Amino acid sequence: MSTHLEATPVGGPLLTRPFRWLLALSGIGALLLLWRFLAGLGPVTGLNDGYAWGIWIAFDVVTGTALGCGGYAVAILVYILNKGQYHPLVRPAVLTSALGYSMAGFAIVVDVGRYWWIYRIPLRFWQWNLHSALLEVALCVMAYVIVLWLELSPAFMEKWKEEAPLPILKSLSQTFHPIVNKLMVFIVALGLLLPTMHQSSLGTVMLLAGHKLHALWNTPLIPLLFLVSVIAMGYAVVVLEGSLAAYFFRRRRETEMLGKLSGVMVGVLGLFLVLRAADLLVRGALAKTFTSGWLNFFFWVETALYVAPLVLLASREKRMDPVVQFRAAVLMLLAGTLYRFNSYLVGFNPGEGFAYFPTVPEMFITFGIVALEIMLYIVIVKRFPILAGAPQKA
């Protein structure tokens, strides 16, 4: 094995100028959060009894966990389809997943009104409503956050085994590193099972909206559509992250590998589009793509965003072009994001007299959460062995 395939810390100073900007953004978010917890949700957000869920759910939780599915998508390739060559992509993908899901969990605490009882959801199993898709999402997401950090823990323990800020961390790492490695098969299998369950259930959740969710998005197939699209998004996240990390941290860009990955993404995306079109056809909703007023605009923008990466990546040659890879990944992520916004907000209509648009403080709380996520990413890749492709020493 050549050295550049091994993961190494990026190193370098932490408090760079962009990092300070992120710090400021999350500071603003923290102050706004204080307000939210003192005054309640009403004064801070645009939420109301009709639109009970806003961007904190549609973006931070539903889209945030979808963007956190890089670890899931790559794990399917590496561990199930046995494509070992993608292995260098696993750690960075799992890191973005762990951060994405942790931040989604944090956003839930911010969003729910009576957060002090959240701990009862996993504990009081005798009160569980097993019919509730949201319960399944909640339990799975809680479990998956733990699983992701366990999957990532060797990256930390590899370093702490040698030198740790606290002696206790060192001895703990020495004890648990081999144990976690031995159990990794069970952990990775859980890491594949849980997203399969909750990413589809995130679609099922909106079936209860019934007549309030427009027919363009309301379909019994929604769990499958959510699941397939999230896998395509997962590959796009890995391509995006690989591109950005290579650019900002001057690592060797795995262009060939990302090209092949883009090919896999095209396949999954194609499957999604076939399912989506067939579903509209079978339900007789195809005509509604032209007769639903302003919702048609959102449907067609969503569809165009889904089709665009397919067109961009059509030829093998194009798939190996780093710029095309990057553009296609961004379009794919926008498509999946808009699909989720459409299913949770745009296509949701509680009736006359209700309107929702996120307030500025509401948006800045989301920005703050995203900024915190990016800061944690930077700190972890600079200090721990996550990224492969370090510039080779002469």
Add this chain to the structure above:
Amino acid sequence: MTVDRRTALKALAGVGAAAAAGSAASVEARERRTAPPDAIGMLYDATRCIGCKACVVACKEANNLPPEWDRDHLYDAPKDLSASTKNIIRLYAEGDRLSYVKRQCMHCIDPGCVGACMIGALQKREHGVVTWDGDRCIGCRYCQIACPFEVPKFEWNTPIPHIVKCEMCKNRPGKPFQPACCDVCPRGAVVSGKYSELLEEAHRRLGEFPERYEPKVYGEHDGGGTQVLYLSKAGIPFEALGLPDLGEKPVPETAQKIQHGVYQGFIAPAVLYVVLGAVIWRNRKASAAEEVKP
């Protein structure tokens, strides 16, 4: 390696088929529910209502709800159901036809909110009345998304919010489960009582005065049935009164069929887990062997 991949795909396809089969089986299994034997309800007759709003005042009094002032701070003038108003009278105008309509929780027989609630904060408890338990609610507001009638309300302006909705005056001093709104109605436009008797009474009125009414008891079958029943004036469709056309399917049915199908007995997930573990184990061993060879 190709063999491994084929095995893996085969196994996954098998799990998928099992899940699909389970799903097909449970589609048959989920039966439509009926009102519990001790069910109580309300019957609202739009032809009798004069819009006096005595019921709105009585509801606030019985449930200790604060007023929602008008602009001049003279009247308690709620515009719609809210965290301070569990019951409201609204006026609908269709051309020159007017009709009042009373809105409050419908106490569905198979409610969307109950199907949604993760941990049973909202449930059908005594008499089939849908009530809220603050000891369980985490304030996720999925009930608000799931209710086709826009009934559960959230207290947006407090850091310690409750979900507020009609609970058929379950805690009314001395008169539990005797809704105050029905007690005060001067025209008998809304009455409470045993669900089965109210349904009978509704059909009796329809039979006796067919020319007065829309030929349907809203809530008998709508959305799987509701314990609050409505009669509308002839020529004024229920949708005009804000009562949506839901068909006869209960709101939670489709989602629950899917959840049941995939998760029945937790078999499909368990099988999938074992298969995933086995495939990973095998692939890992294979690639370890490969690494040793050269």
